[in-house]
Amino acid sequence: MRVVADRDTCEGLGMCEAMSELFEVGDDGSVVVHDEQPPEAARADVQAAVDACPVLALRLEG
Known part of the structure; x- marks a missing residue:
């Protein structure tokens, strides 16, 4: 799993930060993504943060 952040799209609303310490x-x-390749055990938290982004600046690959 790899976290991809589009910093040009990000508006700094902090929803991802509220959902996971990774952001x-x-x-x-x-x-800021603290670990672009987090452990699989963190998938649920990372997915919740990605889903919470109102401007779709985050995505998961793999």
């Missing part, structure tokens, strides 16, 4: 809104107001 943070950086000082520039855009998403």
Whole structure:
């Protein structure tokens, strides 16, 4: 599994950050992904964060 973040689309709303510690809104107001290849055990939390993004700036591959 790989997390892909489109920083140009991100509006820094923080929904992903609220759903998973893997994500943070950086000082520039855009998403920071702390681990682009998180363990499979984190899939449910990561998927919840991806699904929570109102501007579809996040996606999972694999």
